[in-house]
Amino acid sequence: MKTVTTTVDIDATPEDVWATLTDFDAYPEWNPFVTAIEGTVAEGERLSVRIDPPEGRGMGFEPRVTAADPGERLEWVGKLGVRGLFDGRHEFRLEPLDDGGTRLHHRESFSGLLVGLLLNEADIRAGFEAMNEALKTRVESAAPSPAGNGDDTDPVAA
Incomplete structure (x- = not known):
């Protein structure tokens, strides 16, 4: 088994991250992966998913959702062909942070x-990181700062 794991901290609540993630x-507007x-x-x-790794070949697959806990976790399991050839368990886990933000844990375990023949870990990691950063940008541009540190200037009075 091989696992690719990435994380990113997002200055928004888990509920705001969940809303964009789901x-x-x-997705075509913001997600590069x-x-x-x-x-x-x-x-x-069952979902129909299309991925396009930054340096790899795009592919489509139809995984089954195995967990959908709003504001906490989204997980699906997919396979290439028959089970046992090339299977993947994809997980997004949202961890609330003390400052009101969210740490996204983005991982996939392959079995x-x-x-050994088909998995290009570097391509998958690059795709996860690109998606994480795009999600962070999308959520933070739409959500107020959870810590209340946003710009409180009144644009009318300025």
Whole structure:
């Protein structure tokens, strides 16, 4: 088994991060790695996902949602062909921070007979990091600062 894990701190509440993370219709507007998702965010549901790694080949797959805990965790499991050849468990976990922000834990664990041949960890890591930064930018530009440190200047009075 191989696992790729990344994290990013986002200056927004877990609920704000969750809202953007699960707004699949908007993914083409901001997400450079997971460029499309269709389906319902609910345990047991099947999704249609398209990924485009920065330096790799794009691919589509249809994972099943295994966890959908609002504001906490979204997870799905997919496979290439039959189970046991190349399987992936993808997880987004949202950790609330003391300052009101959120730490996103973005990981995928790969298993199966073809992992050694097909997995390019560098491409996956680069894709995760690009998505993390794009998510951070998207959420922070839309949400007020959770710590209340935003610009309180009245634009009318300025």
